[in-house]
Amino acid sequence: MDKIKVAILGCGGMAGAHAQRLRARDEVELVALCDVNDEITSAFRERWFEGVEPQAALFTDAAEMYAEAKPDAVVIVTPHTQHFAQAKQALEAGCHVLLEKPMVTDSKDAYALEKVVEASGKIFVVGYNTPCKPTLHYIRDVIKNGELGELEVVSGWMSQNWKDSQVGKWRQDPALSGGGMLYDSGAHILNSLIWTVEQPVDSVQAFVDNSGTAVDINGIINVRFANGIFASISIDGNCYASGAGLVYLFKNGRIEFDGWSGAWLRAWKDTEALENLPTADNSYTSTGNFIDSILGHAQPAAGARNGVLQSELMDAIYQSADSGQVVKISR
Numbered sequence: 107m108d109k110i111k112v113a114i115l116g117c118g119g120m121a122g123a124h125a126q127r128l129r130a131r132d133e134v135e136l137v138a139l140c141d142v143n144d145e146i147t148s149a150f151r152e153r154w155f156e157g158v159e160p161q162a163a164l165f166t167d168a169a170e171m172y173a174e175a176k177p178d179a180v181v182i183v184t185p186h187t188q189h190f191a192q193a194k195q196a197l198e199a200g201c202h203v204l205l206e207k208p209m210v211t212d213s214k215d216a217y218a219l220e221k222v223v224e225a226s227g228k229i230f231v232v233g234y235n236t237p238c239k240p241t242l243h244y245i246r247d248v249i250k251n252g253e254l255g256e257l258e259v260v261s262g263w264m265s266q267n268w269k270d271s272q273v274g275k276w277r278q279d280p281a282l283s284g285g286g287m288l289y290d291s292g293a294h295i296l297n298s299l300i301w302t303v304e305q306p307v308d309s310v311q312a313f314v315d316n317s318g319t320a321v322d323i324n325g326i327i328n329v330r331f332a333n334g335i336f337a338s339i340s341i342d343g344n345c346y347a348s349g350a351g352l353v354y355l356f357k358n359g360r361i362e363f364d365g366w367s368g369a370w371l372r373a374w375k376d377t378e379a380l381e382n383l384p385t386a387d388n389s390y391t392s393t394g395n396f397i398d399s400i401l402g403h404a405q406p407a408a409g410a411r412n413g414v415l416q417s418e419l420m421d422a423i424y425q426s427a428d429s430g431q432v433v434k435i436s437r
Contacts, residue, residue, distance in 0.1 A: 110400055113138035113177035113201075115168055115192060116184035117150035120206060124181045124233075125154035127393035134397060138175035140165040168192065172199035179229075179400060181393070182206060185282035186289060190215040193230075197222050202229040204396040208293050208420065209413030211284030216417035220410040229399045230410050233392040236298045237407035239368030240384040245354060245361055246302045254375060255357030260303070260337040262365055264295045264350040268343035269323045278321050286321025287343030288314065288423060293416070295350050295365040296327075296339060300415050301408065302354075305331040307415065309434045310422035317344055327423055 112134050114121055118141075128134050136155060139147040139162050147164040155162060165171040172180075172195075179202035182192050190210045196203050203223075209232045210216050223230040236242045249257050268287045276282040277290050288296070300307075309330045317323040323343040330336060350366035362372040369388070373380040398404035418435050426433040 109133055109135040110397065111135050111137040111176070111178045113140065113162075113171055113175060113180045114150075115140045115171070115180055115182045115196070116206075117141040117146050118183060121150065121181070121183040122154060123391075124183060124204070124393050125150070127391055128181070128397075129155065129158065131394075131397055133401065135160075136162045137177050138163045138165055138171045140168050140171045142166060168195060169199075172196070172201065177201055179203070179396070181396070185276050186211050186284045187282055190219055193219055194222050197226040197228055197230070200226075200228070202396070202400050204231045204233060204392065206233045207297070208232075208284075208289055208416060209410070210417055211289065211420070213414070213417040213421045216410075216414045220414050223410040229396065229406060231392055231396045231399065231406045232408045232410075232413050234297045234301070234408045234412075235294045235366060235392075236368040237301050237412070238390045238392060238395050239386050241363060241368045241371040241386050242298060242302060244371065244384045245363060246304065248356075248361065248373075249302060249304075249354075254359030254361070254373075257303070257335055257354060257356050259355040260299060260335065260352060261355070262295055262299065262337070262339040262350070262352040263341070264292055264339070264366060265342040265345035266291050266348045267346045269317055269319060270344075278319055280321050283321060285420070285424065286316070286319065286323055288322050288325050288327075288341055289420060291343070291366070292325070292341040293420075294367075295341070295352065296419060297408070297412070297416055298352060298363070298365040298368075299329075299337055299339065300419060301412060303331055303335055303337070305333050305335065306437070307419050307422060307435055308332045309432050310419065310426050311432045312423040312426040314423070314427040322424075322427075325423070325427070329419070 314322040314325040352365035354361040
C-alpha cells in the first residue's frame with residue numbers, strides 16, 4: 107500500500123506532538139511543512155524529522171504546498187481565527203484534514219465549513235483531547251442506553267495557569283485567538299460535555315471576566331440542552347492548581363470524569379460504586395484517529411457536526427456575557 111502523504115501547516119508547539127505521532131506511523135510519509143518563514147519550518151524539520159528520508163519540502167505559502175507537494179492529508183495547527191479559511195482551502199485542494207481545536211471561531215463559518223466537508227467527501231477531524239478516550243465513550247453509551255436512568259444535570263470545572271503562561275503570545279490576541287481561556291484549554295471540557303450529551307444547545311447564560319487582559323480568563327456557563335438536560339461549567343484560567351472534572355447526574359446514578367484529558371473515571375449506580383470501568387488510553391489520539399479514518403479502520407471521533415455544536419455554544423457564551431441576558435440559539 108502506498109503511504110499517506112501528509113503535510114503540516116503551522117509549525118508551533120502543538121505541531122510537535124502531531125509530528126511525533128505521525129513519525130511513529132509506518133503508513134505515513136511527511137512530505138511538506140508550511141509556516142510564515144523557512145527558518146521556522148527548517149528548525150521544526152530538524153527537531154522532529156532529523157534523519158528521516160526523504161526530507162519534507164518547506165513552504166511559506168499553503169497554496170504552493172498543495173500544488174507542488176500534493177499531500178493526501180494535512181494537519182493544521184495554526185491560530186484559531188485562521189482555521190476556517192485554511193481548512194476550506196485544504197479540503198478544496200483535495201486533502202483530508204485534521205484541524206486543531208476549535209474548529210472555527212464563528213458559527214456561521216462552522217455551518218459553511220460543514221458543507222464544504224460534506225461536498226469534499228474527505229476525512230475531517232477536529233483535534234480534541236477526549237473523544238478518542240474509551241472513558242468518554244463509556245459515558246456516552248451510558249447516556250444512550252439508559253443504564254443509570256435519564257441524565258438530568260451535568261456539572262463541571264476546569265482550572266489552569268493560563269493567564270500567566272500565555273502572556274505576550276497569540277492566544278491572548280483576540281484577532282488571532284477569537285477568545286481566551288474558554289476558547290483554548292476550556293474548549294476541551296466544553297467539548298467533552300457537547301460530545302457526550304449529543305444534543306443541540308437550546309439556551310445559554312454566561313458570565314466571563316478578562317482579569318485585566320484582552321481576552322476571557324474566567325467564566326461560568328449555564329446551559330439548557332434541547333432535550334432539557336441542564337449543565338453548569340466553571341472555568342478558571344488564573345489558577346496554578348490545574349485540573350478538571352465533569353459530574354453527570356442521572357436518575358439512578360452518577361459518573362465523575364476528567365473532562366480535560368479523560369485520565370480518570372468513577373461511577374455509581376444508586377449508592378454502589380461500579381467496578382471494571384474502562385481506563386484511559388493515552389496512546390490513542392486525534393492524530394491516530396485521523397490516520398486510521400483515512401485508512402478506513404475508524405470513523406472520525408470529532409467531526410464537523412461536533413464542531414458546529416461547539417461553535418454554537420461558544421457564540422452563545424460570548425453573546426450572553428456581553429449582553430447580560432440568556433441567549434436562545436436559533437437555527
